[in-house]
Amino acid sequence: MNGPNPNQQTNWDWRAASNFIFGGAGSGLVVCLVFAALGVSYPWLYLLVSLALVGTGLALVWTELGRPFRFANVLRHPKTSWMSREAYAAIFLMAFGLLSLLSGHPLAYFAAGISGFAFLYCQTRMLNACMGIPAWRVQTSVLLFVSTGLAEGASLLLIIGYLIRSVDQGATIGPIAYVLVLAFVALRWVAWVSYRNSLLASAPTLVIDGLNRFNGMVQVLGHIVPLILIIAAITVPGISALQPVMFVLAALIALSTGWFIKFFVVLLIGSNQGYAIPVTPERGPAGIVFCDKPGWTQK
Amino acid sequence: MTRWAMVVDLRRCVGCQTCTAACKLSNGTTVDVQWRKVLDMETGEFPDVRRSFVPVGCMHCEDPPCVEVCPTTATRKRDDGIVTMDYDVCIGCAHCVLACPYQARYKVTKPKYGYGEASQHEVENFDPAKIGVAQKCTFCVDRIDDGRKKGLIPGVDPEATPACVNSCISDALSFGDLDDPDSKVSKLVESSKTFRMHEELGTGPGVYYIWGAGS
């Protein structure tokens, strides 16, 4: 059995992480689609990808339920449960998504976008509500997961746009797609730094070790490189031919970084709280000793 | 009002795991599921070392994070403070397991027996409702409720008292109504130095740990 020291949670495995990975990216995409004011060709295609991603995430997490055929019970507690709320948001997202696909009406897309954001926010708060997991319960995780969902959505917007254009050279790509990538990757960078700092002060040692181990990669490769690529593609004269490649490369990096961050947070630093006593008991007339939390690093 | 609570006198606990075993047997928990267990905690560096034995389990919090996150309302808090589980409603999402900062909750997807196949007593004690859902200490709520119906007093009459408390050989575990100033738990909390685990998280645990004499 586990002792007092914190250890990695095992109740949410790769399937739950997939919900954050696919669901976050999919919902981010639908939000970015609206952000782009639908200034893209074939918006239904983007929406389809978005719904497919969200659906895949939900399907995977459904397989992790202990009683999967009672899944409808998930709707019973929207009053306080972010998981219930996420489920409602998913229903709205799917409903408005379907409506958008059928009607093509911008308002429907807008409603789907709102639902998508709600879904993204709910799943972020769902993670954040896990009080037993120090790396999740910090408030900074909310901005990190929201920002990465949006960054992934923007990245997908860009990538899908170029994919469509490779087939239909007349297709328009959302004019602000790369701006969104730029903005959301920058936001995520801020969120990451803030997230990491909030944990470095006090967290289970294995969380801090993990953060330190991957920080360089996440910051440099995951943020600085794509930002440089996009800025360079925009500002450096004479490389317009390379611009699509640079945009897509930046988007791919931003997307995979986002997915890694979620994998990392859920499955690598998802350490539980551990146990702690603030003071040792008096055994007879003894001086007591004040204790640190075992397995934690505190500044 | 009634607020059922447990008081753990850490000065008394010797880490014998009798409560752990009694709980396992009484609640028919499967292998490696311990609703109640006693931690062996070491503090300090050689040669200035202390060793403490700390019983843990569901803290039956005043503001239980598990109840808040539960999407199905399978986990509820009763007016008397007991955090309950409705196995028939739970979908086994494990959100509550992760919300609990006391690692008190377990999700068992398939039964595991001591020796592979179920032994006779494991067959008798097996409850299929507990498979695939969250499970945890209930303060032996059935004993409490049945006992009260018979006019017994939980924490006083063994038949109405949690199995771990009944079994404790060092009298480290006490149970009772914290809202009753005359109950043993009220008097212990009143007359002792206590803490509650991870109090900084604001969950308001219903388990008090005595670490010293005097208020």
Add this chain to the structure above:
Amino acid sequence: MMKSVNKDDIKTYDTYCYQCVSGPEIVTVTVKNGVATQISPCHRAGEVHPGGGKACVKAFGLIQKTYNPHRLTTPMKRTNPKKGRNEDPGFVPVSWDEALDIVAEKFKSVRAKGALDESGYPRLAASLGGGGTPLSYAGTLSALFAAWGGPIDFSFGSGQGVKCTHSEHLYGELWHRGFTVCPDTPNTKFVISFGASTETASGVCGVKRHADARVAGMKRVQVEPHLSVTGGCATEWVPIKPKTDAAMLFALVNVVVHENARNRLDLAFLKDRTSSPYLVAPNGFYIRDPDSEKPLIWDEATASAVPYDTEGAKPALEGSFTVSGIETGADAETWTHNNVECKTAFQVMLDQMKQYTPEWAGEICGVDVRKIRALANEYLDNAGIGKTIEIDGQILPLRPVAITLGKTVNNGWGGYECCWARTMMACLVGALEVPGGLLGTTVRVNHSARDRRLSVEPGPDGLMYFPFNPTDKEKWVSDPDQRHAGRMLVPLVGNSGWSPALGPTSLAWAAQIDGSQAKMPEMTIPEIWVTFRTNPVVSYWNTDKLADAVAKFPFIVDFAYCHDETNHFADILLPEGTDLESTQITRIGGTKFVESFWRHQGFAVRQAAIEPLGDVRDITWISTEIAKRAGILEAYNTAINKGALSVPLRTKVYDFSLDPTKEHSVDEIWDAACRAASAEVTKGEESDGLDYFKEHGYRVSPFPQVNWYLTPTLIEKGLRYELPYQERLLRIGAELGNRLHEKGINWWDKQLKEYQAIPTWHNFPGIWEDALEEAFDCKIGDYPFWLMTARSMQYSWGANAGIQMIKEVADNIAGHDGFIMNTGRARELGIKDGDMVEISSPNGQVVTGAAVLRQGIRPDCMLMLAQFNHWKTPLAKDFNNMPSMNRLIPMLQDTIDATGSGADLVRVQIKPAGGSR
């Protein structure tokens, strides 16, 4: 109590759990649809049980123990005549008839040759598990043994003598009827515990008493090399080097007698209740009155030497006086002295202890000198000389201080010194056998175990009688009837039913491995070996070689639970009912080890709560069948009638005896025993039988608390405690040496040196180091760690290694899934928590286990809890992380002390084995 709860689906039964020496505890078994499903405390028994009717963790394992699918549920016969660890025994199921006939025929044919073989050793040997607990499960097996009609060899121990508190057993019982010794915890205030495993081995009663005392403010200082569970529950931990405890204890005596004013001692107790004033003549024996031969004391009133029991004399406690008289040494050698200087025994002790300063001890023990001094003074501060307490209407002294000793402290070399020093510390402040002080619990060499006060009989020189084995020429037991030669070599073990288990059991095993010692009868192998609830192939030392020795035993009958390492070599396996499947009664209450102090005494029943699994049988039925088939039924029944079941069936007051000529059923036998028990408890007023006990669980009568204390009895009988001076031991040791040398035996000479009147310090750790270097031609420096062990509450005595639930819950306590070593030391060696490590000792044996890194252990020590390294027992054989020290400890005679005891101690080296847990 048996009662119907719900349409006969659920029934509850009271029974007892006696899985450890601190039992029994009464428990309630819940049986649902014929299946035992729950164990719970018997709260009703809280009215009589000092632990509130609770039972420890082991009791809760009984359900799984019963339904363990690895149990053997049918008799089995070996088909492969070759025996060896790597030989498949080829066990095949047989009928009870066939199995019993094989055993009975063997009994008959062997018995027909005579009980003793050509070397004078018993042809029948039997081994039972530790602490005597198997007897409470053995049904009528003891009657079967009695019916054998000749000596049975009980010297093949499963740990007896080397894993108990052996020195305490013998010296404790000699000095104050303390086969085991503990504080009067409910009344004590200050305890120094040298490694006592109170919180893991003193059972429910001990744990409860100490928890209550802690909360009431008792301070307990734990002195031991590793911070055990007990140390964790103590106020303070003092890490001491292994086997140096005697040095620290001597230093405590030194501080008390040489750094403190005399009036801080209980002078009246020392003068009147101990032999301190006796005058010691030049050859080391008491100077005696030539007429009465009584030891002399110096009477300060008349300034003359007078016999110790002279009315009105005012004994001098210390000093040297010019005295005339006679002195009697070994073998009645007598000297006549005229005007020689004779010191009081107390003065001899003072002089001897003068050298053992805290500064001297600190160096040896690795303990801060200030700490040693402080503890001695704190002991004195708390002694409260002059204070009294009322117990059961009697005013008794209150001396709330005690020093307790643990297993390895108390075993082998150094044990005598430690026992002496801590008992002396009690005497110095009058804390021996009074409220708050140091108490014995029970007797096993003397009689009666029911009430140790009854064993207080006048012996020589105003001291208590003790049944030493004779050492004079005429009566010395020169031809041992046990293969360990206990009565021959160890006068202290006496000749009680327990004495065979108290002899030097390692000599018996060592002789099987290495052959007989010089001038001893040729070592033979017992023709029949009966084993019951024991597994020496795992639980003794040098286990690999021991297994090879067992493989040579020609006929082994095991009352089997499951396949294990010992019955791997058996010829017949007889599956007996577990704790919940069979019936008997046992004695409860009074005072008993380890801290069981009751205010009642009587009997409790173990009742068959469920139908036996498969074809397992009640051991009483098995014993009766063997007796009948072997043609010794009448002797068997006669033994039962005489009291083989712990209560005689016929006394002057009652008669429930069985017809010796007839076969009786299990229930008939135990019904008679229950009737006798009822009659004993009620002084003949009641005669309820088995049904009463099944319904009520137990029957007791009051046992007043004042009976816990021995000193009032000594006062009543005008006797003294034999401290500080060991004149009798000095004489006995010299006589024993004479006898052995007359026989040409010199191999016990080192042990003979332990017979000292006042103990002295020897380099006790060095004894082990030297013995290992000599035996294995190694440099001890290459083995830098002391390897030790400690009791586990979950496992010790319980035969629980194969019980999954016990393993699961025990793993919550550090050290149950590996071996413990110091975190800092491990870091220096590059070992991480969980790393697999090879541990080897000079005997060439190697074990592998997972490192558990803890701060609470000296850097030069390692600890392996309990006893594992199973290779046959199902489940336990897969505990790959948990090594046992038993394989690593050689049986070296040099490490055996004069009482025949050794210690769980060896030096080891380690190296990474690769991989981690």
